Amino acid sequence: MIRREVARGLVREAGGEALLERLEHLDAVRSARASGAAGAPGAAGARGEGLRAPDRGARPDHDVVIAGGGLSLLLAPLLAAKGLRVAVLDRARVGGAHREWNAGEAEVQALVGCGLFSREEVERLIVARYREGFCRWHGGGTYPVRGVLDHAIDARGLLDAARAQAEARGVSLLDEHALVAHAEGRDAVALSVESGGVRRSLSTRLLVDARGAASPYATADLICPTVGGVMEGLEVGPGPRQIQPDVGEILVSTEGIDGGFQHLWEGFPGRPGETTVYLFYYARAEDVGPGALVSLYARFFAQLGRYKAGEPQLVRPTFGYIPGWSRLSPAPRAKGRRVKLVGDAAARHSPLTFCGFGASVRGLARTAKALGEAVERPEVSEMGEDAPVHAGTGALAALMARPPRGMGAEGMNALLDTAFSVLHAEGDAFYGALLRDEMSAGDFVGFLQKTARLRPSVYREVFGALGAGALGRWGVGLARELLRVG
Numbered sequence: 015m016i017r018r019e020v021a022r023g024l025v026r027e028a029g030g031e032a033l034l035e036r037l038e039h040l041d042a043v044r045s046a047r048a049s050g051a052a053g054a055p056g057a058a059g060a061r062g063e064g065l066r067a068p069d070r071g072a073r074p075d076h077d078v079v080i081a082g083g084g085l086s087l088l089l090a091p092l093l094a095a096k097g098l099r100v101a102v103l104d105r106a107r108v109g110g111a112h113r114e115w116n117a118g119e120a121e122v123q124a125l126v127g128c129g130l131f132s133r134e135e136v137e138r139l140i141v142a143r144y145r146e147g148f149c150r151w152h153g154g155g156t157y158p159v160r161g162v163l164d165h166a167i168d169a170r171g172l173l174d175a176a177r178a179q180a181e182a183r184g185v186s187l188l189d190e191h192a193l194v195a196h197a198e199g200r201d202a203v204a205l206s207v208e209s210g211g212v213r214r215s216l217s218t219r220l221l222v223d224a225r226g227a228a229s230p231y232a233t234a235d236l237i238c239p240t241v242g243g244v245m246e247g248l249e250v251g252p253g254p255r256q257i258q259p260d261v262g263e264i265l266v267s268t269e270g271i272d273g274g275f276q277h278l279w280e281g282f283p284g285r286p287g288e289t290t291v292y293l294f295y296y297a298r299a300e301d302v303g304p305g306a307l308v309s310l311y312a313r314f315f316a317q318l319g320r321y322k323a324g325e326p327q328l329v330r331p332t333f334g335y336i337p338g339w340s341r342l343s344p345a346p347r348a349k350g351r352r353v354k355l356v357g358d359a360a361a362r363h364s365p366l367t368f369c370g371f372g373a374s375v376r377g378l379a380r381t382a383k384a385l386g387e388a389v390e391r392p393e394v395s396e397m398g399e400d401a402p403v404h405a406g407t408g409a410l411a412a413l414m415a416r417p418p419r420g421m422g423a424e425g426m427n428a429l430l431d432t433a434f435s436v437l438h439a440e441g442d443a444f445y446g447a448l449l450r451d452e453m454s455a456g457d458f459v460g461f462l463q464k465t466a467r468l469r470p471s472v473y474r475e476v477f478g479a480l481g482a483g484a485l486g487r488w489g490v491g492l493a494r495e496l497l498r499v500g
């Protein structure tokens with residue numbers, strides 16, 4: 015195993031000091047959350063901090079302030095186009111993405127459909143297309159699928175374009191400004207913002223919390239620590255330890271459960287000679303220890319050779335904690351009416367695939383519309399729709415996040431192998447629907463039944479992982495979706 019200090023050094027070497035700072039900030043926020051320190055929900059630092067809420071009838075500086083200029087920066091030009099006075103602030107550079115995204119045709123269409131880009135502009139942001147993708151389980155089979163997660167998107171290019179559009183529409187962009195506190199009044203929210211050690215105040219009619227996993231409101235019960243980045247030097251070819259430029263590797267395991275977690279790889283070829291490789295695991299939020307991203311990087315560098323051959327070199331590290339909400343516990347929600355959660359802070363994306371980019375982009379137009387309405391009518395609480403299939407998949411993610419002890423080291427691989435053999439046997443439309451969040455509740459129940467027929471122990475495993483209470487909530491959630499459709 016590589017030491018954490020060595021892993022930090024390798025990330026610094028490839029990404030520079032500022033990127034390492036982002037990594038350590040994410041780890042620090044999570045550790046503070048776990049220990050209930052400032053920044054955790056309910057703690058003093060998360061909200062007021064002595065800040066005075068605006069008086070009734072106050073005239074705020076902005077209509078909308080978006081705190082967090084990651085992917086949610088895409089909302090800014092859409093809101094400004096509605097005639098709203100918009101500001102975006104980020105503790106780093108607004109639009110300074112530190113990740114790469116893979117997506118499908120639905121997301122490409124949504125970027126055009128919401129009016130932000132022309133088809134030609136989006137085409138220029140697609141750095142690779144795949145003929146197929148696959149999932150492969152240690153000791154099991156390989157299950158190809160077509161028409162899903164088959165585009166690699168230039169994240170930096172996308173956010174640069176969104177930043178340019180925001181500027182052109184008069185959005186105020188506040189680089190290196192961290193939101194440290196806010197206090198809500200009847201008509202506006204006061205914000206305390208810190209830049210270079212200096213604090214100042216702003217006010218807005220609506221605060222959009224887009225701080226991702228770092229938001230104090232990001233209370234989703236599951237989390238997916240993810241590390242890796244853009245690599246060069248992977249061996250090209252058809253073998254399992256080689257990479258094919260026209261094939262996406264969606265989920266791959268190379269070992270059994272270790273340290274209580276099932277680790278997974280993914281590999282997505284990008285520009286010629288480059289592949290984005292990630293190592294990640296699903297966990298209950300409370301099970302993730304301090305410094306988990308740095309520790310996962312140590313594992314990444316140590317185990318990469320099990321996944322891919324060649325002389326790999328990390329050229330652009332990308333990482334993060336992706337929250338996931340199982341739908342078995344209360345939804346993340348901000349206190350008050352004038353603070354709205356979007357993106358990872360809200361965690362309304364799939365708890366099974368954690369494809370937050372896909373969900374945010376598909377919901378872009380709808381979210382911008384809901385936020386625009388909430389400026390006038392802040393009582394509107396939901397900023398987007400929840401896909402019906404999430405009522406079912408959350409329980410599977412919860413099972414993966416804390417595998418029952420009796421399952422044995424290879425138990426999760428065996429279960430996933432059975433489940434994916436069923437998906438594959440049903441064909442691309444069925445298999446792809448689950449990965450694209452499009453599967454109906456009825457089809458999902460059918461999928462579970464077929465999996466259970468091949469692996470009857472799944473009932474015991476799910477019960478062991480969830481317990482009676484969560485199992486009941488799962489059943490009720492699924493039944494509600496089945497009845498809604500029926």
Ligand SMILES: Cc1cc2nc3c(=O)[nH]c(=O)nc-3n(C[C@H](O)[C@H](O)[C@H](O)COP(=O)(O)OP(=O)(O)OC[C@H]3O[C@@H](n4cnc5c(N)ncnc54)[C@H](O)[C@@H]3O)c2cc1C
Nearest residue numbers: 082084085086105116192193226334357358369370371372
């Ligand atoms: C490594 C990795 C790979 C991923 N790959 C994919 C993929 O291929 N496909 C897919 O569908 N999804 C993917 N995702 C998920 C996707 O990136 C997220 O769902 C999406 O970025 C969430 O957008 P967001 O705007 O909510 O948060 P983010 O994009 O995470 O942005 C949050 C921003 O908030 C800022 N911030 C934090 N604290 C403060 C503060 N106090 N004040 C001001 N700013 C602050 C941060 O600097 C950051 O810029 C991936 C995630 C990770 C971590």
